[in-house]
Amino acid sequence: MENEATVAGARPARPRGRGRRPADEVRADVLRAVGEVLLTEGIADLTFERVSRLSGVSKTTLYKWWPSRGALALDGYFHAVQDRLAFPDTGDVRADLLDQLRAFVRVMTTTPGGRILTELIGESQTDKELAAAYRALYSSERRRFAAERLRAAQERGQLREDVDVQVVVDQLWGAVYHRLLIPDEPVTDAFVEALVANLLDGVAVR
Amino acid sequence: MENEATVAGARPARPRGRGRRPADEVRADVLRAVGEVLLTEGIADLTFERVSRLSGVSKTTLYKWWPSRGALALDGYFHAVQDRLAFPDTGDVRADLLDQLRAFVRVMTTTPGGRILTELIGESQTDKELAAAYRALYSSERRRFAAERLRAAQERGQLREDVDVQVVVDQLWGAVYHRLLIPDEPVTDAFVEALVANLLDGVAVR
Structure with a gap:
């Protein structure tokens, strides 16, 4: 089958009795192909045509699963950066937040990731379907991961209990x-360190 | 002259020797007309044609001063909300920040202001000239006002001196x-109160 041969990082083909692979496997292959295009080339080169060619999945099936290019991009991007943006839990919430935020800033500033997301956020201001897809396929899940890590710190008595982690x-x-969206000031590691220090320690003099 | 008669809130006509009013007065009238359209109707109804009609200033002159509709909107909007978004200085930085942020949230959620800005930020992701206009005519000045108020609090020993106010x-x-841009969670007064409390007092348990 064409898809295993052409999708970078696809799992090895498994024996396939009557031919059809499970949908979730095919889906995962498509998302991998999308993520690869996005992170190496950016969103301009992402078309259903091209993803169909790369994954060996028909455009009809692609449209059935992802009703728009934005939805396809967001789902692919979410999976492509999931490992890089994982939330470590060493027990030290300050170090873990710094670590994750640095990785996040690296993805946003040194890969096409920043441009992909800011353009999709931009478009979603006047495209309600894309806005809904953005929240459903990207931001709400990213929020959930962050909230989980922050709540673990609350349970261990490291963050104040009355703080709304959202x-x-x-x-x-x-x-x-x-x-990133209104670039009056630069996005640097120093910025990340200031964000964490300000918020954990407070900026008021006591 | 047509402009004084048609621009809402225009200053009364002053005696005008050889006819021409100073450019800064005309400019202020145009900005007032733009602000009025934006805050009552929104950005969809803002056209050079209409602003020319409302202000009695020729489209040629308008284009000379504001090269794009985005620039005209941003300049008009900045002046329209300047008083409402002023930074009080009662000496109590916590109360003053809450006050200003509540006013800001009110403008963003109960007038067309929120939609105007989020749409312009959105468009500016793929329009470099608009992005430059956004920073030059709106965000960098808003940042400057906020920074001034925060620095005054630093000088009085209320905020830590090593904190970067930006x-x-x-x-x-x-x-x-x-x-506002990624509406996973609501923008409420409770949110504003949490923002200020988190940042001034810190979220870490000491």
Whole structure:
């Protein structure tokens, strides 16, 4: 079959009794192909035509699973960066947040990732379907991962219990998105360190 | 002259020797007309044609001063909300930040302001000239006002001296923009209160 041969990183073909592979395997192959295109070339080169060619999956099937190019891109991108943006849990919440935020900033500033997301966020301001896809396929899950890590820190008595962890998400990752979307100020490691120090320790003099 | 008669809130006509009013007065009238359209109707109804009609200023002159509709909108919007988004200085930085942020959220959620800005930020992701206009005519000045107020608090020993006030801007107003642009979570007064409490007091348990 064409897809195993052409999709980078596809699992080895498994014996396939009556021919059809399970849908979730095919889906995973498509997402891998999409992620590869996005992270090496960017979103301009992502078309259903090309993904169909790379994955060996018909355009009809692709459209059935992903109703728009934006949805396809978001799902592929989410899976492509999932490992890089994993939330470590060494027990040291400050070090773990710094670690994850540095990795996040690296993806956003040194791969096409930043441009992909800012353009999709941009388009989603006037495209309600894309906005819904953005939240469903990307941001709400990213928020959930962050919230889980922050809640673990609350349970261990490292973060105040009365803090709404979703607000923390806006004050760390949201602050980075703010600089990416309106680039008055640079997105650097120093910025990330300041974000974490400000928020964990507070900026008021006691 | 047509402009005084048609621009809402225009200053009364002053005696005008040889006819021409100073450019800055005409400019201010145009910006007032633009701001009025934006805050009552939104950006969809803003055209050079209409602004020319409302202000009595020729389209040629308008284009000379504002090379694009985005630039005209941003300049008009900046002036329209300047008073509402002023930074109070009562000496109590916590109360003043809450006050200003509540006013900011009110403008963004109860007037066309939020939609205007998020759409312009959206468009500016793929339009470099608009992105430059956004920073030059809106965001960099808003940052400057916020930074001034925060620095005054640093000088009085209320905020830590080693804090980069520009990072504080991203963790307060930037966090609000994050929720406006990617509306996974609501923008409420409770959110504003949490933003200020988290950042001033810190979220870590000491």
